[in-house]
Amino acid sequence: MSTCYNCSELPSIKIAKTNEPSCIPCFLHWFEEDVHQTIIETKIFQTGEKVAIGVSGGKDSTVLAHTMNILNQRHQYGLDLYLVCIDEGIEGYRDASIREVLINEKDLGLPLKILSYKDLYGWTMDEIVKKIGAKNNCTFCGVFRRQALDR
Structure with a gap:
C-alpha cells in the first residue's frame, strides 16, 4: 500500500495537479503553498493593500477566505483583509448563508461588511420580481451582484 507523498501516513486523497497520494494534513499544506506560489508569481498583491474577499457562506468563498487569512499571516503579505457579503433580499434564500458568513467573521477574526440591494439600490430582488x-x-440578480461587489 502506498504512503503520502510527504510523510509516512496512509493517503486519503490524490492531488489532482501532481497525481500524488496525500494524507489530509499534507494536502492542506500543499494546497496553501500552491496558492502562495501563484500569489508570488503573479504579484497580485502589494504590501499594505486592502483586499475585499467576496463571501457567500458557501464552501468556495469560505475556503478562499480561510486560505488567504492563513497565507497573509504565514507569509506576512501585510494585507488588510475584509469580508464582503451581498444580501440580494430574496426571502429565505440568503438567510442560512449569511449565518455562515457571520460564523466565518468570528472564526477568522476579519471585519465583515454585509451590503444589501435595499441599501445600495433602494429595492430588494423580491421587490423587483413583483414588478417584472x-x-x-x-x-438581473447576477448583474446587480457584480455591480454591488464593484461598489
Whole structure:
C-alpha cells in the first residue's frame, strides 16, 4: 500500500495537479503553498493593500477566505483583509448563508461588511420580481451582484 507523498501516513486523497497520494494534513499544506506560489508569481498583491474577499457562506468563498487569512499571516503579505457579503433580499434564500458568513467573521477574526440591494439600490430582488415577473431573474440578480461587489 502506498504512503503520502510527504510523510509516512496512509493517503486519503490524490492531488489532482501532481497525481500524488496525500494524507489530509499534507494536502492542506500543499494546497496553501500552491496558492502562495501563484500569489508570488503573479504579484497580485502589494504590501499594505486592502483586499475585499467576496463571501457567500458557501464552501468556495469560505475556503478562499480561510486560505488567504492563513497565507497573509504565514507569509506576512501585510494585507488588510475584509469580508464582503451581498444580501440580494430574496426571502429565505440568503438567510442560512449569511449565518455562515457571520460564523466565518468570528472564526477568522476579519471585519465583515454585509451590503444589501435595499441599501445600495433602494429595492430588494423580491421587490423587483413583483414588478417584472419571474422571467430572467438570475440574469438581473447576477448583474446587480457584480455591480454591488464593484461598489
